[in-house]
Amino acid sequence: MLTAVASARAILTSLHEVMASRSGAQAKLNRIVDVIGENLDSEVCSIYLLREGMLELFATRGLEQAAVHVTRLAVGEGLVGTIAQNIETLNLAEAASHPDFAFRPETGEERFHSFAGVPIVRRQRAVGVVAVQHVDPRRYEEVEIEALQTVAMVLAELIANAELIDDEDVLGVPDHLTGPDRLKGQTLVKGLAVGHAVFHQPRVTIEHVVAEDTEAERQRVYRAFDKMREQIDRMASQAEFGVGGEHEEVLETYRMFAYDEGWSRRINEAIDSGLTAEAAIERVQQRTRMRMRQIDDPLLADRMHDLEDLSNRLLRIVSGQLGTAASMGLKGDAILIARNLGPAELLEYDRRRLKGVILEEGSLTAHVVIVARAMGIPVVGRVRALRGKVRDGDQLLLDGDQGVIDVRPAPSLVEAFEARFAKNRERQAHYATMRDVEPITRDGQRITVMINAGLRDDMPMLPLTGADGIGLFRTEFQFLVSATMPQRERQTRLYRDVLEAAGDRPVVFRTVDIGGDKVLPYLRHNEGETEENPAMGWRALRVALERDGLLKVQARSLIEAAAGRTLNVMFPMVTEPWEFDAAKAVFESQVAFLRKQKKVLPEAIRYGAMLEVPALAECLDILAPRLSFLSIGTNDLTQFLFAADRAHPKLAERYDWLSPAILRFLARVVRDVAPHGTALTVCGEMGGRRLEALALLGLGITRLSITPAAVGPIKELIGQVDLGEIRRAMEGWLREPQADMRRVVSQWASAHGIDCD
Structure with missing residues (x-):
C-alpha cells in the first residue's frame, strides 16, 4: 500500500497536468474522476457540486453517465448530502446500512457496497463532494482517505476558477438577503451594542x-x-x-x-x-x-x-x-463577526470602535470570552449560518442580555433599540450616582452589598460601585487561562494586588474551583477515566484535597499575600464537615511553616465554606460553630436541588429561583445558622436580580455578593424596602406557598411601591 504522501503526490502530479490543459471545465472533471479512480484502484469515483442549492452529479467513473447533471441531492439528503451538511468524511464498508443512505436508481449504484466521501471545502463551506465506491464491502484505508482529502482541495481551486458554482454558494452570503432578520444565540457576555457588521476575515x-x-x-x-x-x-x-x-x-x-x-x-x-x-x-x-x-x-x-x-x-x-479587519482598522462603530475568535486576535482591535462580537461558535469557557468580559464588550455565540444571513456593512443591533441579534433592522426597531440603549445609559448614570449611597432599608436596616470578581481587571469596579467589598473572588480564573500550573510567586502577586486594590474593604478568596466544566489541560483524570456528569464529579474541594500539593501552594500564596492583613478564605463545594476541617488543616500547616520561617503572617484568618451541595444543610449544626462565614452558591445549589443541569437549554428556564422549594430551603439555612452568629451571604446571580433580592431580604438574608453591574439596581431596591413588612409577608407565603410564587412576590412589590423590573 502506498503511503499517504506518495498516494497523494501521484494523484496531484496527474491532476496538475489535467488542470494545465486547455480542456473545458466539464472535460477536466471527467478526466479527474478517471485519475482518482485509477490511482486508488476504485471502481467508482464521482464528483458532486453545489449548484442552485442542490448537490448535482457533475462527473462520474463507474456510475451511469446518463445520471450526470440529472441526479441531484439536497444538502443533508443521502450520504453525499450528509457529508456536505456536516463537512465531514464518511468511510463505510456497507453504504446501505447508514441511516442517511438514499438510493438513486438512475445511477446504477445498487451493485456497489463500500462508500467513502469527503467534502470539497472553499471558504469554510462545503461546495461539493468527491466520493469513491467498490463492489466489495470494505472500509477504505487511511491513506486513501487522506489522498481524497488532498484531491478535494485541488477540486476547490478548479471549481472556483471555472465558475462552476454560483458565487453565493461559494461565499455563503446570498445577495438577495436585504430584508430584516433576527438571529438567536447564546449570551456569552451581557450588554447592548449598535454597529455595522465587520467580518474578522x-x-x-x-x-x-x-x-x-x-x-x-x-x-x-x-x-x-x-x-x-x-x-x-x-x-x-x-x-x-x-x-x-x-x-x-x-x-x-x-x-x-x-x-x-x-x-x-x-x-x-x-x-x-x-x-x-x-x-x-x-x-x-x-x-x-x-x-x-x-x-x-x-x-x-x-x-x-x-x-x-x-x-x-x-x-x-x-x-x-x-489584511484582517483589525490591521486594516475599523472605520466606525463595528460589531465583529467570526466563526470563532482567539483572544490574541481580539486584543488587536481598536476598543474605541469595537462595540460587540458575534461568533458562530464560542462557549462560556473560551479564552476570548474571559478577555471580552474584561474589556466590557458584549458577546453572543452559537449563532449558526452567520455568513449566510449577514453581509459586510449590514447594520446590527446586538442584545447581549437576551442573546438576540437584529440584522438590517427596520427603522422603527432601530428607534426602539436606541431608546432602550439611551435609557440603559441613563440608568447606568443614575446607578453611578449611588456609589456613595449606603444600602439602608426604609426601616433603617443596613444591608451588606459586595461584588463578585475573578480577574485583576475587575478591581476598579469596587470603588466605582461603592460596594462593601468582594464577597467572592474566584481564584480559578488564573488557573483556567494559564497553559501550565501558575507558579506560587505568580499567585502571590495576584492576591497581593487584589488586596492592595481593595484597601480597607474585605476580600473573600474562594480556593480554586476547577473540574466539572472547568477542566485544566495540565490536570487530567487518570488514563481512560471520563465523567458522565462532571458538575457532580471530581471538582472543587474534592480535587484540592486529593491533589493536596495544589491547595498547599495556593494556601501559602494567600497567606504570604495577606501579611499584616485579615485573610478571608472560603472552600467551595463542601459536602461534609470533615472536608472543611481537612482544607483548614492544610492552611494551618502552611501558617506553622511560615511562622518557623519568620515570615509576616496575616493578622487573622477567617475560614468559610460555600453551601452548594444540599447535603451540607443536614450538618449545619455541626459545621456552623466552626465557620466565620457561610456563603450560599445559588447557581450550583439550584441545579443540585432540582437535579437539573443549568447549562441544558431545555431546563434553563424550567425551574424558578422563587419556587417554594428554593425559598423554603434557604429559610431553613437562615434558621439553622442564626444561633451560631455565622455571617450568611448569598453569592450568585440570584442576589443580583431585583425581585429575587427582595425575596432574599424577606428570608432574613442581609448580605449579598453580586455582579458589579447589579450593585446600583440592588442598592436602589434596598432603599424602597421595609424589611419588617417583607419578612412578615414571606412568613405567610412559606406557610402556604402558591405554585407561582414569582407572581405573588411581584404583585406584593407593586402594591408596596417597589420597582422590581
Whole structure:
C-alpha cells in the first residue's frame, strides 16, 4: 500500500497536468474522476457540486453517465448530502446500512457496497463532494482517505476558477438577503451594542494548490512559523492589560501551540504530498476542524479553537494576505463577526470602535470570552449560518442580555433599540450616582452589598460601585487561562494586588474551583477515566484535597499575600464537615511553616465554606460553630436541588429561583445558622436580580455578593424596602406557598411601591 504522501503526490502530479490543459471545465472533471479512480484502484469515483442549492452529479467513473447533471441531492439528503451538511468524511464498508443512505436508481449504484466521501471545502463551506465506491464491502484505508482529502482541495481551486458554482454558494452570503432578520444565540457576555457588521476575515483565498517546488514551499512555511512566533511573543509583552496579568497567561497557551512540533510536522507532510505552503496549512486545518466536530469535551474544543486562530495567522503570513479587519482598522462603530475568535486576535482591535462580537461558535469557557468580559464588550455565540444571513456593512443591533441579534433592522426597531440603549445609559448614570449611597432599608436596616470578581481587571469596579467589598473572588480564573500550573510567586502577586486594590474593604478568596466544566489541560483524570456528569464529579474541594500539593501552594500564596492583613478564605463545594476541617488543616500547616520561617503572617484568618451541595444543610449544626462565614452558591445549589443541569437549554428556564422549594430551603439555612452568629451571604446571580433580592431580604438574608453591574439596581431596591413588612409577608407565603410564587412576590412589590423590573 502506498503511503499517504506518495498516494497523494501521484494523484496531484496527474491532476496538475489535467488542470494545465486547455480542456473545458466539464472535460477536466471527467478526466479527474478517471485519475482518482485509477490511482486508488476504485471502481467508482464521482464528483458532486453545489449548484442552485442542490448537490448535482457533475462527473462520474463507474456510475451511469446518463445520471450526470440529472441526479441531484439536497444538502443533508443521502450520504453525499450528509457529508456536505456536516463537512465531514464518511468511510463505510456497507453504504446501505447508514441511516442517511438514499438510493438513486438512475445511477446504477445498487451493485456497489463500500462508500467513502469527503467534502470539497472553499471558504469554510462545503461546495461539493468527491466520493469513491467498490463492489466489495470494505472500509477504505487511511491513506486513501487522506489522498481524497488532498484531491478535494485541488477540486476547490478548479471549481472556483471555472465558475462552476454560483458565487453565493461559494461565499455563503446570498445577495438577495436585504430584508430584516433576527438571529438567536447564546449570551456569552451581557450588554447592548449598535454597529455595522465587520467580518474578522481570518481566512485566505488559496489561489494555487499544487506546488512547483516542494523545498521552496517548505522554506516559506519555516519563515512563516518564525514570524508568527515573533508576533505572539511581541503581543504578550505589549498586552494592554499589563505584564503579569491573566491575559498574558492566555497568550502562553498560544506559545505552546506555536512551538508544537507535531503541528509543523503534519504541515510538512502535506507539503511532501505536493501541496503549496498555503494548501498544506489549509489541509491540516481542515482535518483538525473535522475532528473538532467529534469532540465533546468543551475544554479540548476551546483549545482546538486556539489552534485554529494560530492556523489562520500562519496562513495569512505565508500568503502575504495580512489584511484582517483589525490591521486594516475599523472605520466606525463595528460589531465583529467570526466563526470563532482567539483572544490574541481580539486584543488587536481598536476598543474605541469595537462595540460587540458575534461568533458562530464560542462557549462560556473560551479564552476570548474571559478577555471580552474584561474589556466590557458584549458577546453572543452559537449563532449558526452567520455568513449566510449577514453581509459586510449590514447594520446590527446586538442584545447581549437576551442573546438576540437584529440584522438590517427596520427603522422603527432601530428607534426602539436606541431608546432602550439611551435609557440603559441613563440608568447606568443614575446607578453611578449611588456609589456613595449606603444600602439602608426604609426601616433603617443596613444591608451588606459586595461584588463578585475573578480577574485583576475587575478591581476598579469596587470603588466605582461603592460596594462593601468582594464577597467572592474566584481564584480559578488564573488557573483556567494559564497553559501550565501558575507558579506560587505568580499567585502571590495576584492576591497581593487584589488586596492592595481593595484597601480597607474585605476580600473573600474562594480556593480554586476547577473540574466539572472547568477542566485544566495540565490536570487530567487518570488514563481512560471520563465523567458522565462532571458538575457532580471530581471538582472543587474534592480535587484540592486529593491533589493536596495544589491547595498547599495556593494556601501559602494567600497567606504570604495577606501579611499584616485579615485573610478571608472560603472552600467551595463542601459536602461534609470533615472536608472543611481537612482544607483548614492544610492552611494551618502552611501558617506553622511560615511562622518557623519568620515570615509576616496575616493578622487573622477567617475560614468559610460555600453551601452548594444540599447535603451540607443536614450538618449545619455541626459545621456552623466552626465557620466565620457561610456563603450560599445559588447557581450550583439550584441545579443540585432540582437535579437539573443549568447549562441544558431545555431546563434553563424550567425551574424558578422563587419556587417554594428554593425559598423554603434557604429559610431553613437562615434558621439553622442564626444561633451560631455565622455571617450568611448569598453569592450568585440570584442576589443580583431585583425581585429575587427582595425575596432574599424577606428570608432574613442581609448580605449579598453580586455582579458589579447589579450593585446600583440592588442598592436602589434596598432603599424602597421595609424589611419588617417583607419578612412578615414571606412568613405567610412559606406557610402556604402558591405554585407561582414569582407572581405573588411581584404583585406584593407593586402594591408596596417597589420597582422590581
